[in-house]
Amino acid sequence: MALCGYAGRVLRVDLSSGQAWAEAVDSEVLRLTIGGVGLGTYLLATYCPPGVDPLAPEAPLLFVSSPLVGTAVTTTAKYAVLAKSPLTGYIGDSLSSSHLALELKRTGYDAVVITGACREWSYLVVTDDPLRPVALHRAGHLAGLGTWQTEKAVRQELADRGLAGARTAVIGPAGEHQVLYATISNDGRHAGRCGGGAVMGSKRLKALALRGRGQVQVADPLRLREANARLIERSTGPATAKYRQLGTPANVLVFDRLGILPTRNFQASTFVDAERVSGEELLRVHHAQTVGCASCTVGCEHLYKTLGSGPEVTSRLEYESLFALGPLLGVGDANAVIRLARQCDELGIDTISAGGTIAWAMECVQRGLLSGDLPGLREPLGFGVVDVLPAALDALAHRRPGLGDLLAEGSRRGAARLGGGSEAWAMHVKGLELPGYEPRGLQTLALGFAVSPRGACHNRSAAYEHDFSGQVDRFAAELGRGRLAADAEDQAAVLDSLIVCKFIRRCFDDLYADCAALYTYVTGWETTGADLRLAGERISALKKRFNLRQGWSRGEDTLPPRILVERLSDGPGAGEGLTRAELDVMIAGYYAARGWTADGLIPASKLRELSLDDGPLALAALPPAAPHAPPAPGLPDKP
Amino acid sequence: MAPSPPTPTGGVQIEFFGPARLAVGQKTAVLPYDVAGSLAAVVGALAARYPALVGTAIAAGGRGLVEGCIFNLNGRDFVPHLDTQLQPGDTVLLITAAGGG
Known part of the structure; x- marks a missing residue:
């Protein structure tokens, strides 16, 4: 039976050898990880060797789609970029949006997984054409160009080759020079955080172009249309x-x-x-x-x-x-x-x-x-x-x-x-680097920053919403903040996996139940709000497991010394602070809320509860990384 | 941060932010304490004085704030409960409690 919402396969591309091939994805993996950041985290763990240099050829770079992309559901034209971050050494996941996401879905793959490195600057073209699914083109003439110029040039070149309408993800000079926080840009938007652009630059890949015509199969279009109409009205x-x-x-x-x-x-x-x-x-x-x-x-x-x-x-x-x-x-x-x-x-x-x-x-x-x-x-x-x-x-x-x-x-x-x-x-x-939220004045978010798998981030932990709610004292550190921070992470994980824009999170009556309904209508897989909530926890654990395999230790869950030593000097919170001991209390509460050990490790019982101990998501089930050929001398365009 | 103007004795100062500021076209307002002794009273007084706030920051019927809006008292504490009593000289911030970006 054909999948709805998914393609059921990923495209693997080895830039070193110039080879590309499709691999099937177990439908149970799709159901358990949803898509986007969730599926991407699983795939990253699958293809990223522990301890690998993020800028080495064998380190993978992933562009990942999700089940709602390409449907009529509002705000879902998004995709995820994943790599081992060269900035942090841990999981690097980033989202971007708009037309490129739609083209990725139309190519007929749930993800494009890129390993290896080009011998010279190149750009990769992926289409849904069975006779010519992948092509590599030389891009030396694009080196040094900014992101806008690169997008424009590649799209024009492809139009001249009969591939009008392609969309591109590109790097600018910062990516070429492997600046550790270089972005990947598309349609004037950016997968901004964690240095995906440096990883792309390390592969001498100036651009990825996508063009497809595939349509998304939806299991229950009528009910999806009704649910989407309500969502659009509230949005x-x-x-x-x-x-x-x-x-x-x-x-x-x-x-x-x-x-x-x-x-x-x-x-x-x-x-x-x-x-x-x-x-x-x-x-x-x-x-x-x-x-x-x-x-x-x-x-x-x-x-x-x-x-x-x-x-x-x-x-x-x-x-x-x-x-x-x-x-x-x-x-x-x-x-x-x-x-x-x-x-x-x-x-x-x-x-x-x-x-x-x-x-x-x-x-x-x-x-x-x-x-x-x-x-x-x-x-x-x-x-x-x-x-x-x-x-x-x-x-x-x-x-x-x-x-x-x-x-x-x-x-x-x-x-x-x-x-x-x-x-x-x-x-x-x-x-x-920290985003624009002062943690000493938003102490639930301070915890969210400290424990976030990708580092200080307001998008992976919207714990500030609790500080803004009036339900807690935003200047106080308490054990109970652990539960709040964990819930905020799990909710973000679900939204980043479906993928739905976080700006409409207040447009749902019950975020999990309503999102589960959307997911059910698209995929045909009966899913409850509780299922989706558990999936959020699972995805958070998958991120943590990736970090553990890359050498995470307890000391990494912390905040900059300034935050833990100096008190606020001005504003309504002048004199307020957050000590290391207070942060440690909140971190202990967070680990406890997650059912992890006091050292922040995931016990076997929790792995079992999250379907991570056996089955397709178990560590033992992860296939070994594919062997890599050395960079080929001069990468030819594939016929 | 620019210093807030002093609140007239006996009044409650309101500071508008985001969509609320756009709706009323001004940064601040002062309500007499006798019509703004609680946050519930502030909601009613604002709805009467600034009808453009209804639907933008104040829920239809003037019974509370719309989803995503919240009061903050004196720049420090968020206050979700409309029965909160105010003191003369208090400053009430009407803001949209959503981050992002």
């Missing part, structure tokens, strides 16, 4: 008003007022120029256009343009980019932030990690540990010094010797290289 109501009207930049003023807006490398939690870079001000002065992803009824993306001197630049701007290139660096100039965000997007750099790493370096300059000088500039790197930032981004994206190469390593490795005690203000968890 255009008050629950998503903030996203539609102001976009996520609306957070700036709220976070500033609450004293949770990280400023000057987390040295302050309010910003004197918050109004100047607020969503409200951007909307009033700089707004150019509001758009949305493919298959989306929310339409949250706000494009802003610069005003005044210099050529006009237009850029998408989300809160995280705004915070990381604004208050975190002491920058209160909206024009500058728009230009910097656009530059990051063109270079293919994660704005959060770029801002976090530059902020660390600025504090090193402030403390006299680093000169911060860049060639040709009169002023060194420093908080609020706008003019040096374009040169700093360019230097790090190209790994120019000195400061550029240092910044390309991220704050953790940068601090290890520089020394001088600078680890104390390197604001990362497991190597991943």
Whole structure:
């Protein structure tokens, strides 16, 4: 019987040999892992050898689809990128959206798994054409191009070859130079976190192009249409008003007022120029256009343009980019932030990690540990010094010797290289720089940051919602936060696996039950809310198991020293703090809530409960990694 | 953070954020304490003074806030319970409690 919602196979591509082949995926694996990040975590564990260098040819790079993609369900045009993160050494999972996700689904694969490395810069084309499913083309002429130019060039070349309408995932110069937080970009969007672009660059793969015509089979189209109609109605109501009207930049003023807006490398939690870079001000002065992803009824993306001197630049701007290139660096100039965000997007750099790493370096300059000088500039790197930032981004994206190469390593490795005690203000968890939420003022989220498998992340643990709920004291650390953080992770895991945009999470009456219904209508596999909740826990455990195989230890679940030593200096929470002992209490609560050991390990009984001890998801069932041929001398285009 | 203007003695200051600010077209408002002694009273007073808030931040009928909106008291504590009593001089923040980005 044909699968609904799934293809039931993945495409394996070995760039070293130029070979590609399809492999079947057990339907039980699909059911247990759902798709997206869940399926991707399973596949990553399958194909990623323990201890592998994330930038070695044998390290896999995955593009993963999900069952709801390609259906009419709103906000589901998304895909997941997975790799062992070169920034953290642990699981690196990232989402992006829009047309590329639809093309991936139409190719007829649940995932594309890429291993090996090209001998020279190339781009890979995957289609649903049975006579020519895969082709590799030389891309030396694209080296050095930014993400937009690369997308445009590859799509034009493919159109000239008779493959109009292909969509592309590309890297910019930062990926080519293996900046550890380089992004993978498509349709003007980015799989931003964890350095997937560096992995792609290590394979000398400039782009992946996808084109297909396949249709998604849906088990119960009538009931799916009814459920989707309800979802669409709510997705255009008050629950998503903030996203539609102001976009996520609306957070700036709220976070500033609450004293949770990280400023000057987390040295302050309010910003004197918050109004100047607020969503409200951007909307009033700089707004150019509001758009949305493919298959989306929310339409949250706000494009802003610069005003005044210099050529006009237009850029998408989300809160995280705004915070990381604004208050975190002491920058209160909206024009500058728009230009910097656009530059990051063109270079293919994660704005959060770029801002976090530059902020660390600025504090090193402030403390006299680093000169911060860049060639040709009169002023060194420093908080609020706008003019040096374009040169700093360019230097790090190209790994120019000195400061550029240092910044390309991220704050953790940068601090290890520089020394001088600078680890104390390197604001990362497991190597991943903190997003724009002050943990000392949101202590459930602080726990979420500390234990997150991919490092500090607000998207994999929306535990801040508990801090915003009024049900808990946001300045207090308690054992019971463990349950809340675990639940937040599991919910995110389900949404990231189906995949449904988190911006409509408030549009469900019962998130698990309603999502289970959607999943049932698409796949035909009767699924309850309880099943889906358990799947969320299973996926969280799969992530943890991947990290354990890659050498995770208890000490990795922590927060930067600044958070655990210094108290908030300003804002409504001035004087509040979070000690290491208090964090450890919450972590103990989290491990207990998960049914893990006190050391954070997953006991056999829990593996059994989650169907991870035997069957297709058991470690013993994971096939050995495929052997890899050495890079072929000059990769020919496949006929 | 720009300092908030002092609340007139005897009043309750409201600070609007996000969609609520767009709806009312201003950053702050002051309600007399005799009509804003509790959060429930604040909801009613705001709905009467700013009809554009109904459906945006205040639920139809003026009985509470829409899904995703919440009050914060003095920039510190989120307060989900509308029976919470206020003090003269309190500042109430009307915000959309959703992160993301």
